[in-house]
Amino acid sequence: MSTPPVFDAAFAAQFTELLRWRRDVRRFRRDPVPDELIEGLIAQTQLSPSVGHSQPWRWMAVDDPRQREAVQASFSRCNAEALSAYEGERAALYARLKLEGLREAPVQFAVFCDHGTDRGHGLGRQTMPEMLDYSVVAAITQFWLAARVAGLGVGWVSILEPAEICAALEAPPAWKLIAYLCIGWAEDECDTPELIREGWDTA
Amino acid sequence: MSTPPVFDAAFAAQFTELLRWRRDVRRFRRDPVPDELIEGLIAQTQLSPSVGHSQPWRWMAVDDPRQREAVQASFSRCNAEALSAYEGERAALYARLKLEGLREAPVQFAVFCDHGTDRGHGLGRQTMPEMLDYSVVAAITQFWLAARVAGLGVGWVSILEPAEICAALEAPPAWKLIAYLCIGWAEDECDTPELIREGWDTA
Numbered sequence: 273m274s275t276p277p278v279f280d281a282a283f284a285a286q287f288t289e290l291l292r293w294r295r296d297v298r299r300f301r302r303d304p305v306p307d308e309l310i311e312g313l314i315a316q317t318q319l320s321p322s323v324g325h326s327q328p329w330r331w332m333a334v335d336d337p338r339q340r341e342a343v344q345a346s347f348s349r350c351n352a353e354a355l356s357a358y359e360g361e362r363a364a365l366y367a368r369l370k371l372e373g374l375r376e377a378p379v380q381f382a383v384f385c386d387h388g389t390d391r392g393h394g395l396g397r398q399t400m401p402e403m404l405d406y407s408v409v410a411a412i413t414q415f416w417l418a419a420r421v422a423g424l425g426v427g428w429v430s431i432l433e434p435a436e437i438c439a440a441l442e443a444p445p446a447w448k449l450i451a452y453l454c455i456g457w458a459e460d461e462c463d464t465p466e467l468i469r470e471g472w473d474t475a
Numbered sequence: 476m477s478t479p480p481v482f483d484a485a486f487a488a489q490f491t492e493l494l495r496w497r498r499d500v501r502r503f504r505r506d507p508v509p510d511e512l513i514e515g516l517i518a519q520t521q522l523s524p525s526v527g528h529s530q531p532w533r534w535m536a537v538d539d540p541r542q543r544e545a546v547q548a549s550f551s552r553c554n555a556e557a558l559s560a561y562e563g564e565r566a567a568l569y570a571r572l573k574l575e576g577l578r579e580a581p582v583q584f585a586v587f588c589d590h591g592t593d594r595g596h597g598l599g600r601q602t603m604p605e606m607l608d609y610s611v612v613a614a615i616t617q618f619w620l621a622a623r624v625a626g627l628g629v630g631w632v633s634i635l636e637p638a639e640i641c642a643a644l645e646a647p648p649a650w651k652l653i654a655y656l657c658i659g660w661a662e663d664e665c666d667t668p669e670l671i672r673e674g675w676d677t678a
Contacts, residue, residue: 274666276496276664276665276666277489277492277493277496278626279489279493279623279624279625279626283486283489283624284624284625286480286482286486287490287493287620287621287624288519288522289480290480290482290490291519291522291523291617291621292522293479293480294522294524296524316491316494319491319494319495319497320494320616321497321499321616321619321631323633324670324675324676325668325670325671325675325676350601350602353601354597354598354601357597357601358596362596366598371598371599391676392676393561393565393675393676394557394560395557395569395574395670395675396574396633396634397633398553398556398557398560398634399553399633399634399635399636399637400633400635400637402608403633405605405609406608406609406612406653406654409609409612409613409616410612410613410615410616412613413523413524413612413613413616413617414494414616414620416524417490417617417620418490418494420482421482421486421487421490422482422487423481423482428524430526430599430600430602430603430606431599431601431602432602432603433602434602434603450609451609461479462479463477463479465528467527467528467598468528472527472528472596472598473527473528473594473595473596
């Protein structure tokens with residue numbers, strides 16, 4: 273076993289910068305991303321915490337144009353419905369927001385939680401079974417930060433109908449959709465969330 | 476606005492070390508942790524991603540000895556039930572595991588998701604309402620890493636009955652328990668998860 277690392281003040285300051293500059297990215301350049309970079313980031317997610325060491329995350333690359341179109345169609349339907357729930361200025365503001373980069377992001381992944389896994393032998397999730405899903409969220413969070421370290425932007429799209437996405441991607445029945453991720457080089461970098469810049473949230 | 480940071484190879488390598496050495500800690504030294512350190516880490520969780528910028532996380536310090544005893548009692552009951560679900564060698568192995576540091580950890584927090592919040596105006600969670608809970612998990616994940624940067628260990632205890640914890644802590648009805656965290660200086664550091672060292676998981 274190696275010696276435990278000690279993180280100095282310089283690293284801590286840079287780590288805070290990483291948290292400050294991670295963004296939910298919706299505006300991507302179309303430049304390709306090297307496969308090895310993505311593979312390395314996904315391999316690294318094995319270091320994420322998971323309940324009972326169950327590692328229930330399943331990463332599915334979505335490259336097929338027909339599958340991407342199905343995802344875009346699901347977004348369009350869900351977003352139109354979401355818009356119809358707002359009124360007046362709030363509706364006008366919502367309509368102006370760009371909430372996804374589904375057409376531009378060169379790399380896209382659906383991330384599932386495998387509810388059929390035996391790994392972990394159920395440890396830690398008898399009274400809180402949701403811990404399995406939370407383990408996948410933790411892995412996505414670490415992926416998000418690791419991607420930003422590499423200069424890559426990530427956008428988490430949740431304005432989707434999970435059943436439609438699972439059907440379009442032919443996911444195994446035991447897999448629950450946790451996230452749909454758009455990944456690529458951001459058009460621009462900013463330390464302020466877009467929803468604050470656009471006035472959706474003022475805090 | 477400041478200039479976007481570029482993270483060099485040295486930072487990336489140290490970041491990977493951080494992921495490698497984050498652990499779910501169950502063995503804590505009883506030395507106190509400075510309040511300012513904990514307050515700074517929790518303040519930093521405001522930089523975590525959240526759906527619609529809703530920031531639904533609510534951190535409740537658990538210092539009252541009677542409340543801590545109620546948490547320990549809930550763990551004892553749930554852990555005995557969990558043990559009774561295993562048989563033979565697996566049961567013997569489960570009985571040997573130390574799964575929490577509830578008696579030793581100097582700092583303890585219950586982390587809730589506020590389902591009553593107006594922040595975010597519902598954006599991004601009409602079809603996937605679970606995104607609100609996931610936002611809290613993301614914040615906990617970032618807290619966990621930030622704590623390890625500062626040399627602090629975190630253990631996430633999920634062998635608890637959420638209803639019992641919410642009652643003991645008198646949480647508002649709209650708050651859902653996401654995690655119970657033990658925080659303090661780890662007795663020892665290791666780059667391998669305890670569940671692998673103990674043979675619970677072999678992967």
